[in-house]
Amino acid sequence: MIEFVLDGRSRVATYMQMVLQVKQALRVGLLRPGDQLPRVRAVAQSLAINPNTVLKAYRELEMEGLAEGRPGVGTFLVGTLAGPSLANQAELREDLVSWLRKAEAAGLAREDVAALIDTTLRATFDGQARQDNP
Amino acid sequence: MMDKTALETSGLGKRYGRTWALRDCSLHVPAGRIAALVGPNGAGKTTLLQLAVGLLRPDAGSVRVFGEDPRDNIATLAEIGFVAQDTPLYPDFTAAELITMGGKLNRRWDAPLAHDRLAQLGIPPAKPVGKLSGGQRAQVALALALAKRPRLLLLDEPIASLDPLARREFMQALMGAVGESDTTVLLSSHLLADLERACDYLIVLQTAEVQLAGAVDDLLAEHRTLVGPRTEPGDAIPGGATIVRASHTDRQSTLLVRAADPIDDPMWTEHDVTLEDLVLAYLSAAGARTARTPSEVTA
Numbered sequence: 001m002i003e004f005v006l007d008g009r010s011r012v013a014t015y016m017q018m019v020l021q022v023k024q025a026l027r028v029g030l031l032r033p034g035d036q037l038p039r040v041r042a043v044a045q046s047l048a049i050n051p052n053t054v055l056k057a058y059r060e061l062e063m064e065g066l067a068e069g070r071p072g073v074g075t076f077l078v079g080t081l082a083g084p085s086l087a088n089q090a091e092l093r094e095d096l097v098s099w100l101r102k103a104e105a106a107g108l109a110r111e112d113v114a115a116l117i118d119t120t121l122r123a124t125f126d127g128q129a130r131q132d133n134p
Numbered sequence: 135m136m137d138k139t140a141l142e143t144s145g146l147g148k149r150y151g152r153t154w155a156l157r158d159c160s161l162h163v164p165a166g167r168i169a170a171l172v173g174p175n176g177a178g179k180t181t182l183l184q185l186a187v188g189l190l191r192p193d194a195g196s197v198r199v200f201g202e203d204p205r206d207n208i209a210t211l212a213e214i215g216f217v218a219q220d221t222p223l224y225p226d227f228t229a230a231e232l233i234t235m236g237g238k239l240n241r242r243w244d245a246p247l248a249h250d251r252l253a254q255l256g257i258p259p260a261k262p263v264g265k266l267s268g269g270q271r272a273q274v275a276l277a278l279a280l281a282k283r284p285r286l287l288l289l290d291e292p293i294a295s296l297d298p299l300a301r302r303e304f305m306q307a308l309m310g311a312v313g314e315s316d317t318t319v320l321l322s323s324h325l326l327a328d329l330e331r332a333c334d335y336l337i338v339l340q341t342a343e344v345q346l347a348g349a350v351d352d353l354l355a356e357h358r359t360l361v362g363p364r365t366e367p368g369d370a371i372p373g374g375a376t377i378v379r380a381s382h383t384d385r386q387s388t389l390l391v392r393a394a395d396p397i398d399d400p401m402w403t404e405h406d407v408t409l410e411d412l413v414l415a416y417l418s419a420a421g422a423r424t425a426r427t428p429s430e431v432t433a
Contacts, residue, residue, distance in 0.1 A: 006331075011406065014331055045310030048302055049331040050168050054313075 002031060004043055014049060018057035026066065026081040037067065037075040138165040138200075140286050140318035141186055145195030148181050155181040157342045159195070163320055163335060165285075167349075168312060170333035171322040172413055177339045179322040180219060183290050186320070187216045199286055212241055215284030215317075219291045221275035225264025229257060229274045236278050248281035255307070269300025273307060280311050287312075289321040293328055305332055326413050338413055340420040350409060357412055360389045362402035372399035379415040390415045 002025055004018050012020070025031040037058060044051040058075045061067035066079040103113050139162045146159040156178040163169045171179050184190045185197050188204035188211060196203065202210040223232060229252055237243045252259055257270050266274065272292060279287060292308075293301040309332060312319055320337075323329055336353060338346040346353070357378070360371075365387040371377060375393030382388075390407065391397075397404055407415075 011408070041310055041313035044313040045306050047331070048305035048309050050334050051309060051313035052166075052168070052334050053331070 001036065001038055004038070004047060006047060006049075015053050015057040015060065018043075018054070019060050022057075022061055022066070022077075023081055026077070026079075029082050031077055032082075033077050033080050035077045037061075037077065039074055139163070139198075140165040140167070140200060141320060142198045142201075143182075143185075143195065144198075146182075146185060146192055146197050147194030148178075148185060148190055149193045154342045156185070157194075159344050161337055161344055161347045163318060163337075164349075165200075165318050166316055167335040168319045168333050169321070169335035169337060170326065170329040171320055171337045171339060172324070172326050172329070173322075173339035173345075174324055174417065178342045179324075179339055180290055182339065183216070183288050183320070183322060186286075187211070187214055187288055212282075213285040215279035215282045215287040217272075217275045217279050217287075217289045217292055220295060221272045221292070223263045223271060223275060223278075226262050228260050228262055229266075229277075230259040232263065232274065232278060233259075233281065236281055240282055242283055244281045244283050247283075248277040251277040251280065251307070251311075255303075267300070269296050269303060272296060272300065272304050276304065276307060276311075283315070284317060287317050287319045289319070291322055291324070294323065294325075301328055308332070326410055330409055336409065336413070338416050340417050343420070345416040345420045346412070353412060354407065354409065356394065357390065357392050357407045358397070359405040359407055359411070360387075360391055360397060360402045361405070362387060362389075362399070365389070372402055373397040379419050 002021070004021060006014060006017055010017060022031065022037070040051050040054045040058070043049070043054045058067060058069065061077075062069060062075075064079070066077060066081070067075050068078045069075045100113065103116075108116070142162040143159050146156060147154060148156045159178075159182060171182065173179055181190065185192055186199060186204065188206065191205065198204075199210050199214060204210045204214065227235070230249075233245050233248045236248070237245050249259070252274065255270075255273050257266065257273060263271055263274055276289075276292070279289075289308075293304050296304060305328065308319070308321075311317070321329065321333075334350050336346065336348065336350050337344060360375070362372075364382055364385050365371065365380070367380075371389070371391065373393050373395060375389075375391035375397065377389050377391050379390045380387060390411065
């Protein structure tokens, strides 16, 4: 079971913050298929938010095929985002750390690194997407 | 269920002497919503709530609760829970006595529900409520209103006089209670911040008139802030948007507009608005208008 945390300063809609938190938990393996999400009433009460907002977040997860509502029982996770990539993450992370050290040695500041990663991400993945869907 | 109307007013007005406390108020609150009634002190919020619960007689227009006139209507009043401002309770009575009294005065009364709620919150049932803290008194009033298992729950400034912790606890109790029933809620406040995450429907009231009413998601989608070249009143606005509030420098204009579609004019940059931006814009626009037109009846 996870506990939802809301960022009061974020401009991201409350229900979307909850969706993103569940996805993040699925990605890092904190939540797995079969796990139950907290009950709507319990979330509404502990965060003092509208129960409809919680319902909306759960419906969004259902629409994305990640969760399933079982009437009278609750909402359960059925999909996962961790997949086979989770196993490879440790090694990739090591590579990334050594690359970041190299960038640092080359004189790049934190913002320079972030900008470089951002533009390269877009160039690589968006270019690939164009090739995949011509 | 969502498309049924819990509360509907049409041209509703209430006058005290020559001054309208509420004027030409037409709105509806769909069933299943948690609606915030926001406006400064003296805007007419209490008047609207007291009309809705049949405590006041309208001087104009009508009010309907689940399609019925609530005044002297026992069946409809049984569907309404009302927590008045400052949660007035008989101070010498204990919470347990108030729950018993509620049972004698109401046809539908869930006494175990009220007892459970108070037990969960650790509120002593045998202590006179006048000796409880403000936050505990508010919780007792809420528990009593919920024991009626109302289909429409009206709360007048329920948290205005509470400290921040008691406010949060009150909102937690309210949201939890709504989560297990399909009660429609209308609660008033002069501060939006306390209600922002709780409400999904918004009514802005100022100087006795409704300035804005609608579902929060719709309102946020329809409004945006545009920043662009200096625009004089009367100039064309991109996309045929309606200006709610404008501010200008010598070469730039910042406009909060209501527009159905996104603005694609490259001269203008768009920003999303928050609920707070929206309420403040409508309140200040209404404030500017009434500076020119007094609200007294001139006839």
